Amino acid sequence: MANPDECDTMIVGLGAMGSAALHHLASRGVKVLGVDRFVTPHIHGSTHGRTRIIREAYYEHPCYVPIVQRAYELWAALEKEIGERLFVQTGGLMIGPPEGELFAGALRSATEHGLAHTILEPAEVQARFPGFRVPRGSLALHEPRAGLLLPERCVEAHLALARRAGATIRTGITVTGWTADDGVRIATDAGELRARTLILAAGPWLPALVPDLDLPLNVERQLFHWFEPASHPEWYDAAHSPISLIEYADARFFATFPDVGHGVKAGIHHEGAVIDIDAPRAPASAAEGVEMQALLARYLPQAAGRIVDRATCVYTNTPDHDFLLDRHPAHPNVIIASPCSGHGFKFASAIGEILADLATTGETSFDLGPFAISRFQAPAT
Numbered sequence: 001m002a003n004p005d006e007c008d009t010m011i012v013g014l015g016a017m018g019s020a021a022l023h024h025l026a027s028r029g030v031k032v033l034g035v036d037r038f039v040t041p042h043i044h045g046s047t048h049g050r051t052r053i054i055r056e057a058y059y060e061h062p063c064y065v066p067i068v069q070r071a072y073e074l075w076a077a078l079e080k081e082i083g084e085r086l087f088v089q090t091g092g093l094m095i096g097p098p099e100g101e102l103f104a105g106a107l108r109s110a111t112e113h114g115l116a117h118t119i120l121e122p123a124e125v126q127a128r129f130p131g132f133r134v135p136r137g138s139l140a141l142h143e144p145r146a147g148l149l150l151p152e153r154c155v156e157a158h159l160a161l162a163r164r165a166g167a168t169i170r171t172g173i174t175v176t177g178w179t180a181d182d183g184v185r186i187a188t189d190a191g192e193l194r195a196r197t198l199i200l201a202a203g204p205w206l207p208a209l210v211p212d213l214d215l216p217l218n219v220e221r222q223l224f225h226w227f228e229p230a231s232h233p234e235w236y237d238a239a240h241s242p243i244s245l246i247e248y249a250d251a252r253f254f255a256t257f258p259d260v261g262h263g264v265k266a267g268i269h270h271e272g273a274v275i276d277i278d279a280p281r282a283p284a285s286a287a288e289g290v291e292m293q294a295l296l297a298r299y300l301p302q303a304a305g306r307i308v309d310r311a312t313c314v315y316t317n318t319p320d321h322d323f324l325l326d327r328h329p330a331h332p333n334v335i336i337a338s339p340c341s342g343h344g345f346k347f348a349s350a351i352g353e354i355l356a357d358l359a360t361t362g363e364t365s366f367d368l369g370p371f372a373i374s375r376f377q378a379p380a381t
């Protein structure tokens with residue numbers, strides 16, 4: 001692009017969502033500019049930590065299933081185009097009490113959408129996956145299509161293909177504000193930029209870019225720990241072990257990720273402190289490591305050996321934990337993308353396509369009703 005300050009669409013944030021949107025727009029021949037304050041992928045936002053779970057029997061709500069099914073197709077297409085493995089199919093276990101949010105929700109999505117699945121009693125889980133222990137009274141829903149995505153490589157792939165298709169990428173630029181009428185003027189620390197359409201995919205920094213909407217988002221500190229199995233490492237590698245989500249107490253979850261070269265990863269879903277994204281983040285403490293190890297030992301006993309690595313990351317949460325994916329209520333040429341609440345990565349390939357559709361046609365074939373900004377705005381009196 002000759003004049004990067006004159007483009008059809010500008011994307012703020014080149015993490016999971018912005019890099020995917022950049023790829024889809026550039027592939028359609030749109031003059032697109034992506035900017036990020038950091039060189040992505042990086043460790044300051046929500047898209048690092050080597051692996052992300054993708055699963056189809058979506059316990060959160062069946063409305064996510066069509067989007068994740070499109071995401072599977074697009075991840076496969078991305079792998080093919082970049083010529084690199086981005087997805088590791090392991091199958092997945094959703095473990096919890098039969099009436100619990102996780103098991104019952106996954107079963108509902110599997111049933112409503114006719115998804116392949118098997119329900120396993122604790123002894124059947126152990127017979128099939130010897131590294132797992134499921135307590136009596138709990139069940140596991142096994143879904144064969146679940147697995148792992150490699151998030152940093154996915155972002156790199158989207159950016160590389162976007163660049164190849166003609167996108168302009170500028171890093172080390174912080175967007176500080178914008179105004180919109182027929183077009184959008186974007187204020188940055190490197191001067192003003194202009195576009196016809198603006199996509200805000202700024203992850204945990206999004207609220208500062210739409211102060212007028214007073215979005216009820218909070219940023220939550222999250223942890224990953226990686227463990228060296230104490231014995232039977234072959235039980236926990238990605239060739240033999242599924243990913244798992246475990247409801248270990250009422251509506252309290254943790255996730256496990258089989259070893260793809262750095263140990264078995266585990267992380268508690270939510271339960272973290274609400275933090276200021278611009279303040280220094282406390283590293284994982286020894287006590288937090290002990291807590292994670294004890295929880296892992298209850299369900300994957302031999303996996304819970306020595307801690308070999310740990311990292312912090314952040315969720316950007318909505319109050320209902322559903323995504324925010326909508327056009328700005330007052331400025332239809334400004335699109336807001338906050339698909340996080342701790343479960344957005346798997347959808348990024350499809351959300352990139354949805355954002356490209358919204359930016360070019362104003363429409364998408366997916367039902368974005370559950371992700372509307374209006375659900376958080378008081379009705380006019």
Ligand SMILES: Cc1cc2nc3c(=O)[nH]c(=O)nc-3n(C[C@H](O)[C@H](O)[C@H](O)COP(=O)(O)OP(=O)(O)OC[C@H]3O[C@@H](n4cnc5c(N)ncnc54)[C@H](O)[C@@H]3O)c2cc1C
Nearest residue numbers: 013015016017037045046053175203205313340344345346
């Ligand atoms: C611990 C953890 C575990 C998770 N596990 C899973 C999982 O297993 N499966 C799953 O599907 N999802 C998971 N998620 C959620 C998923 O990772 C996120 O939904 C997703 O990464 C969010 O991507 P994003 O593009 O919105 O944000 P980010 O990737 O953080 O990107 C935002 C980008 O915007 C840039 N930016 C921000 N403000 C500005 C500005 N003013 N100017 C310029 N650039 C700016 C930032 O530098 C950043 O690069 C997990 C998240 C965490 C933290």
